Amino acid sequence: MEPTKKYLSRRKFLSYLFTFPLAVGVVTPLALSAGVLSPPLSLKPLPPRMGVANVKDIQEKPIEFIYDGYPAILFKSGREYKAFSRVCTHLGCIVSWDEQKKQFHCPCHGGIYDAGGNVVSGPPPAPLNRLKAWVDKDVVMVQREVV
Incomplete structure (x- = not known):
């Protein structure tokens, strides 16, 4: 029995292509405003x-x-x-x-x-x-x- 190959459809590929930058664009400012990326005061x-x-x-x-x-x-x-x-x-x-x-x-x-x-x-x-x-x-x- 031959393993079935899973192909990434064009629709799925475009969905990933646009979702990733959008997620980064939303999460990064939130993380920065929350102080996650700045060092603690003790440092x-x-x-x-x-x-x-x-x-x-x-x-x-x-x-x-x-x-x-x-x-x-x-x-x-x-x-x-x-x-x-x-x-x-x-x-x-x-x-x-x-x-x-x-x-x-x-x-x-x-x-x-x-x-x-x-x-x-x-x-x-x-x-x-x-x-x-x-x-x-x-x-x-x-x-x-x-x-």
């Missing part, structure tokens, strides 16, 4: 610590600096220090600080943040990224907070 490197300025050199006026390649700003209020990234959470434009109004303004789409980095108006979906700030041996240090 990601910690953000760098950086010394911004000597405590003696800081006055009441904010200090602008570059943190991890992006502009940032440091405020002193009494003995407390606050630092924020100046990158808008909407589309990545660089926000500017308005000293008179005590708020950040995004020049791209008119987003406004208050002195705490919270969204006041406009399209930004989230507050400005806050940097942890502390004093270590008379130097104000900053580091992005790990969430």
Whole structure:
């Protein structure tokens, strides 16, 4: 008895041909959005610590600096220090600080943040990224907070 050969019909072949790319096109974005393909937080490197300025050199006026390649700003209020990234959470434009109004303004789409980095108006979906700030041996240090 001779084994029967199974042939792939043209209809079946075309079905496979179009179904596979469609499945890949649907599953890949879902997997990426679910974080399946990104490494776990335990494997990601910690953000760098950086010394911004000597405590003696800081006055009441904010200090602008570059943190991890992006502009940032440091405020002193009494003995407390606050630092924020100046990158808008909407589309990545660089926000500017308005000293008179005590708020950040995004020049791209008119987003406004208050002195705490919270969204006041406009399209930004989230507050400005806050940097942890502390004093270590008379130097104000900053580091992005790990969430």
